[in-house]
Amino acid sequence: MKDFHFDAISAFENYEIEKMRDGHVVVTTKVVNSSLNYYGYAHGGYLFTLCDQISGLVVISLGLDGVILQSSINYLKAGKLDDVLTIKVA
Template sequence: MITRPEIMEGIRRHIQRIGGQENLKILEIEPGHARLSIEVAEEALNLYGNAHGGFLFSLCDIAAGMCTYAYEVTNVTQCAGINFVRGVNGGTIYVESNIVHKGKHTAVCRVDITGEEGELLVTGNFTMFLGKEI
C-alpha cells in the first residue's frame, strides 16, 4: 500500500479529462485511406505537457474506422497496437490510415501520426472487424 501522501497525489493527477478532438478535420477520404489533421489543444495534453497517449490512440482509432467505413461497411476495432515514437505538445498533427489487407471479415490498417515537419510521432496497426454493408 502507498503510504506517502505526495506519491498518492501524483498518482491521482493521472486521472484527467482528455479533450480536443472536436476540431478534427478530414483532408482526404476514400476506401482504404484517410488523412486527417488537428491542432493539438491544451485539453489534449497530459500532466507532463505532451499530447496524451489516449488522445493520440483515439485519433488513430478514428482514422482506421473512417478508412474502413469508406468501403461502405460497418466496423469496430478488434485489435490495436501502437508505438509512441516522439512526444508533441502543440501545433498541427496529421493522422493517416491505409488499409494494408482487406479480407472477408477483417481489415488491417497501418496508421501514422506525423508532425508539421513530417516527423513520425506515432505508428500503429489496427485490425478492424467488418460488419454489415451499408
C-alpha cells in the first residue's frame, strides 16, 4: 500500500446556491482535491454531507425549522476531480 494520510474532507468550500425558494433548491459545486477519497474519486462522505446539507436548505426555503432524521443515498456514478455537480431538489 502506498504512503497515505487522511486529509480533511470539505463539502462546503465551493458550493453555490443557484435557487432556494418554496421547497425548490438548486446547488452547484466543483469536485476539488479536498473532496477526493484514496482512489481519487469524490468521497462518499463528501457527497452524503452535501446532500444532507441541501436537504436542510429545502426545509429552510419553506420558512420552517427542522433537522433531517434519516437519510439514505445510492451512488450511481463516481465524481472525478474538476467535475461540476448539480444537485436539484423540487
